[in-house]
Amino acid sequence: MKKAQFNSRWMPYALLMPQMAIIGIFFLWPAAEAIRSSFYLEDPFFGTGTFVGFENYSNVLTDPNYRRSAVFTAAFTLTVVFVSLGLGLLFAVSADRVLRGQQTYKTLLMWVYAIAPPVAGLIGVMLFDQHIGPLTDAAAAIGWNLQIGVDYWDTAVAITVVSAWKQIPYNFIFFLSALQSIPSSVKEAAAIDCRSETRRFWTVTFPLLAPMTFFLMILNTTYALFETFGTVDLMVQDQPGNSPVTLVYKVYRDGFRGNDLGGSAAQSVILMVLVLVLTIAQFRLIERRVHYS
Amino acid sequence: MTTLRIRDAVKRYPNGVEAVKGVSVDVGDGELVVFVGPSGCGKSTLLRMVAGLEEVTEGEIELSGRVVNALEPADRNIAMVFQNYALYPHMTVRGNLAYGLRNRGTPKPEIAAKVEEAARMLQIAEFLDRRPSQLSGGQRQRVAMGRAIVRDPAIFLFDEPLSNLDAKLRNQMRLEIKKLQRRLGRAAIYVTHDQVEAMTLADRIVVLNGGRIEQVGTPTEVYSRPASTFVASFIGAPPMNLVDAQLDDDGLQVAGQVVAHDSAHRGPVTLGIRPERAHLVAGGAGLDIEVAVVEELGAHRLIHAHLGGHEVTVAQSADEPVPAGRMVLSFRPEDLHLFDRGTGVRI
Ligand SMILES: Nc1ncnc2c1ncn2[C@@H]1O[C@H](COP(=O)(O)OP(=O)(O)OP(=O)(O)O)[C@@H](O)[C@H]1O
Ligand SMILES: [Mg+2]
Numbered sequence: 078m079k080k081a082q083f084n085s086r087w088m089p090y091a092l093l094m095p096q097m098a099i100i101g102i103f104f105l106w107p108a109a110e111a112i113r114s115s116f117y118l119e120d121p122f123f124g125t126g127t128f129v130g131f132e133n134y135s136n137v138l139t140d141p142n143y144r145r146s147a148v149f150t151a152a153f154t155l156t157v158v159f160v161s162l163g164l165g166l167l168f169a170v171s172a173d174r175v176l177r178g179q180q181t182y183k184t185l186l187m188w189v190y191a192i193a194p195p196v197a198g199l200i201g202v203m204l205f206d207q208h209i210g211p212l213t214d215a216a217a218a219i220g221w222n223l224q225i226g227v228d229y230w231d232t233a234v235a236i237t238v239v240s241a242w243k244q245i246p247y248n249f250i251f252f253l254s255a256l257q258s259i260p261s262s263v264k265e266a267a268a269i270d271c272r273s274e275t276r277r278f279w280t281v282t283f284p285l286l287a288p289m290t291f292f293l294m295i296l297n298t299t300y301a302l303f304e305t306f307g308t309v310d311l312m313v314q315d316q317p318g319n320s321p322v323t324l325v326y327k328v329y330r331d332g333f334r335g336n337d338l339g340g341s342a343a344q345s346v347i348l349m350v351l352v353l354v355l356t357i358a359q360f361r362l363i364e365r366r367v368h369y370s
Numbered sequence: 371m372t373t374l375r376i377r378d379a380v381k382r383y384p385n386g387v388e389a390v391k392g393v394s395v396d397v398g399d400g401e402l403v404v405f406v407g408p409s410g411c412g413k414s415t416l417l418r419m420v421a422g423l424e425e426v427t428e429g430e431i432e433l434s435g436r437v438v439n440a441l442e443p444a445d446r447n448i449a450m451v452f453q454n455y456a457l458y459p460h461m462t463v464r465g466n467l468a469y470g471l472r473n474r475g476t477p478k479p480e481i482a483a484k485v486e487e488a489a490r491m492l493q494i495a496e497f498l499d500r501r502p503s504q505l506s507g508g509q510r511q512r513v514a515m516g517r518a519i520v521r522d523p524a525i526f527l528f529d530e531p532l533s534n535l536d537a538k539l540r541n542q543m544r545l546e547i548k549k550l551q552r553r554l555g556r557a558a559i560y561v562t563h564d565q566v567e568a569m570t571l572a573d574r575i576v577v578l579n580g581g582r583i584e585q586v587g588t589p590t591e592v593y594s595r596p597a598s599t600f601v602a603s604f605i606g607a608p609p610m611n612l613v614d615a616q617l618d619d620d621g622l623q624v625a626g627q628v629v630a631h632d633s634a635h636r637g638p639v640t641l642g643i644r645p646e647r648a649h650l651v652a653g654g655a656g657l658d659i660e661v662a663v664v665e666e667l668g669a670h671r672l673i674h675a676h677l678g679g680h681e682v683t684v685a686q687s688a689d690e691p692v693p694a695g696r697m698v699l700s701f702r703p704e705d706l707h708l709f710d711r712g713t714g715v716r717i
Contacts, residue, residue, distance in 0.1 A: 262456035265423050265443070266517075270470035272444035280469070284460040 108349065114342035126339070133343035142327075143344070149321045153237055154301040160241040161297055162290065165248025170278070172249070173256045187250065201239030202311045212238075226313055226320060233321040236312045240305045248293055255289040256282070288362075295359040302351070324348060371399045373434060373525050373557035374420065380428035381415050381581075389415040391581035392429070397525065397557045402548070405561045406568040407578035408604070413561045416578070417527050420559065422446050434524050444473075449518035450527040453534060455510045457502040457517075463489075464498040467516050481520075488516040491550070508539050515547070519554065526551065526558035532567070544570060565605050569593065577601050595707075599714040602642050602707060608672060611648070613680045614711065615641040622706075625678025627657050633708060635717050642707035645672065645685040649700050650693045656700035661693050675699070 083089055115133050117126035137143050175182045192200075204212045205225050216223040225235045259282065267281040303325050313320040322330065325348065332341030374397040381390040389412040397403045405413040418424040420431055422443035431438050438446050457466050467485045476484075489495040492512040502510055511531065518526055528547070532540045548571055551558050560571055568575050569589045577584040577592065577600075585597035596602035602610040616623040617639055622631040624641060650659070650673060657677055665672040666688065673684045673693055682699065708717040 260454065260456065262452045262454055263458065265421075266450070266452060266456040267458070267469075268423065269421065269443045269446075269448065269450055270517075270521075271473040272442055273473070276473065280473075281458060281460075287460070 111342045111345050111349070114338055115346045117339050119338035119342075129339070133339045134347075137340055137343045137347070146322055146324055146327045149233065150302065150323045153233070153240070153305075153321070153323060154298055156237050157241045157244065157301040157305075158294060158297040160237075161244035161248055162293060164241075165245050165293075166252050166286070166290075168245070168249045169252035169256055170282075172253055183253065187246065197243045198239065198308050198311060201242055201308065205235045205239070205312070229319060229321055232312055236305070236309055236321065239308050239312070240301060243308070244297055244300055248297070251289060251293055252286065255286050259285050291362045292359075295355060295362060299352075299355060302348075302355075372396045373399050373401070374559075375432040376416070376420070376429070377432065378429040379416065379419060379426060379431065381412070381419055381424060382427045389581055390419070393578075393581075393583055394429075395576055395583070395586065397559060399557060400555045401573045402551050402558045402560060402571060403574050403576060404568040404572035405559060405576050405578055406563065406565060406604070407584075409563060411578045412581040413563075413578050414529055417450075417529055417559055417561050420525075421448055421450050421527050423450075447524045448527055449521040449523035449525075450529065451514045451518050451531045453530045455502070455514040455534075457510060457513055459502055462499050462501055463494060463505070463513050463516075466502070466513055467498075467520050470517065470521050484520045484522075485516075488519045491519065492516050507535055508543070511535060511543060515550070519550070523556065526556055528558065528560040530562055531560075533562075533564075540567075547571065565607065569605065575605075577604060579604075595716070596642070597716050599640055599642070599709045602709070606644060608645050608683050608685065610642045610644050610707070611680075611682045612709075613641045613643075613677060613682065615639050615708075617708070624657055625680065629657065631703065631706070633717065635708065638711040639717060640709040640711050640714070642709060643682075643701055643705060645683040647701060647705040648682070648684045650675070650684055650686065650697040651700050652697065654698055654700060656698040659697055659699045661695060661697055664692060664694075 114126070116128060116130060118129045118132070119126045172183050204210050205223065207213060207223075207225060210223075213223045213225070223231045223235070225232050263281070263285075267277045271277045271280065302323065305323060306325050306329070309323055309326045313322060313326075324344065328341050328344045328348065331337045331344065335341075374395075376393060376395045379390055379393045380388070382388050391412075393412075393416060395403065405416060407413050415424060419426050420433075422438065422441060422445075426439050433446060433448070458469065461469065464485055467488060468481050471481045471484065485498070486495070489498055492515055494509060494512045494516060497505060497509060497513070502513065505513065511534075514531070531547070532543050535543060544567060547560075560567075562568055562571075572589050574586060575589055575592045576586050579600050585592055585601045587595075587597075592601060592605050596605060596610070599612055603612060613624060615638075617631065617633055617635050617637060619636075620628050622629045622633075622639075622641065650661070659682065660676045661673055662676055662681075663674040665674070668688065670685055670687050671692070673686065675682050675684065675697070677699065684699070686693075709715060710717055
């Protein structure tokens with residue numbers, strides 16, 4: 078690469094400033110503030126705080142509600158990732174097969190992807206609406222009285238279904254493009270080598286999709302953990318008290334509703350560590366992806 | 371005995387393209403048949419119909435005495451080597467070789483033995499635990515061959531297997547493929563658009579053009595008695611000289627000159643003569659010709675000359691004196707080829 082020469086040695090730093098300022102103001106400062114707050118007992122009304130050391134952390138980690146929420150988040154994340162990846166792959170494989178001759182199926186599934194995520198979330202919520210939701214009606218028809226926002230399990234099911242549903246088109250598109258990038262001659266060689274189509278899928282196609290699956294797994298995990306906030310908020314319908322909530326939602330609820338800023342900060346620091354671990358894992362996996370090509 | 375019989379095979383693609391328009395070919399036991407023709411003539415399509423990768427629109431494919439039209443590729447007892455090798459990128463070389471056998475339920479010790487043997491034959495034993503991405507093009511080519519060999523198929527199908535290799539490696543592999551095929555004694559179809567590959571490899575050549583067979587024959591037959599102007603210009607390098615001529619009672623009229631000829635045919639014809647069968651002499655019987663350009667190629671040279679409005683190429687040994695100016699093109703009468711001017715068919 079060509080080296081650019083600056084007249085002043087301060088010029089490069091000046092050019093970097095805006096970017097650095099943005100990172101500082103929007104990422105580093107809040108993170109530092111969260112870490113600082115997590116060691117204080119904050120008074121929400123007068124802005125004064127008392128240093129309490131690790132007390133916020135020990136409170137959080139021994140709180141049965143926090144543990145309940147953590148268990149729910151783990152189960153929720155696993156289910157969302159598994160279901161949305163599974164269905165995304167299933168649709169992609171079917172679309173890949175149908176594609177010979179017709180584009181329609183693919184386009185239909187892509188449309189869903191074009192809907193803005195909040196809108197999709199709202200549609201999902203409407204499907205479960207107490208009064209007009211067709212899914213609620215359907216459940217009622219088989220004798221299941223769905224009470225979203227009231228019953229813990231009903232709410233958990235609804236949050237999981239809507240969250241997974243929103244992610245399917247995304248996974249579909251990635252899987253489809255990965256499927257179509259498998260050289261047709263490799264598929265043909267496999268067709269000569271193996272008569273069972275199912276076996277061919279699991280021994281050739283699926284391993285070739287593995288790098289994409291890893292990548293989507295990380296992406297979907299991050300999604301389920303952090304980006305389902307809106308869905309959860311819509312579903313619990315202002316009654317988060319005994320509803321299942323994700324850890325991210327709990328940070329918001331304890332901090333802004335419960336006015337426990339210190340505890341909330343401690344929770345977000347724990348989440349930050351989680352993100353860090355996930356990001357490192359993601360980079361590791363992306364590096365590993367390279368070796369197939 | 372015949373290993374493969376193709377009967378009136380027709381392939382129409384869903385978009386209406388008729389890639390193969392009624393082709394019948396037999397491949398005998400242990401015979402190496404080369405399909406050759408220009409790009410788009412349907413040779414890959416025909417090969418893929420034999421493999422079961424394309425459905426047969428009309429006609430029959432009969433392999434080892436049974437019609438296989440409705441059989442899956444895996445049930446046809448064939449092995450194919452693809453142009454881009456089509457190795458499984460996530461498996462080691464050993465895995466690539468063993469995959470087909472494992473799926474057929476071959477016992478493990480037998481698989482191991484077959485893989486070892488193929489690897490030894492192809493000199494890839496030291497790469498068995500590598501992945502395809504860690505191999506050179508030539509090594510990948512060998513692995514693809516190995517994958518075909520371990521299947522022990524009734525017939526090998528090659529679709530331009532050497533076209534991704536450099537010229538030197540291509541010549542070397544070409545010879546090796548021929549040796550292997552002889553050693554294994556299995557029938558094979560080899561698709562190429564390279565006439566040198568076709569001539570050197572084939573027991574029999576099938577020349578295809580526009581989805582139809584132009585000629586079937588041994589390399590010698592195809593070279594010395596091309597069935598049409600198409601075959602004449604496709605087989606042999608540099609290609610046969612083709613010149614408009616007229617047959618009448620005096621003989622052959624070429625560019626205002628007359629050459630004696632005993633053909634009973636009358637009318638407009640295309641006269642063909644191979645560059646390496648024509649000679650340039652200072653005087654005597656033949657056609658007067660004007661030398662234009664001389665290309666030196668080391669062992670021999672190409673002389674481009676004008677004969678009336680036509681350009682004619684003559685190949686000669688570099689030992690001969692370099693010709694220049696007005697010369698006489700001489701040839702033996704039996705080295706002349708005559709084709710119908712309208713249809714291009716040999717007379
Ligand atoms: N899947 C397809 N759908 C429609 N037409 C096709 C398809 N595959 C090939 N064709 C057409 O059929 C004809 C023969 O194709 P084919 O691949 O057999 O040519 P080829 O002789 O192998 O040429 P090449 O030397 O370039 O490989 C071509 O005109 C091609 O455009
Ligand atoms: Mg081809």
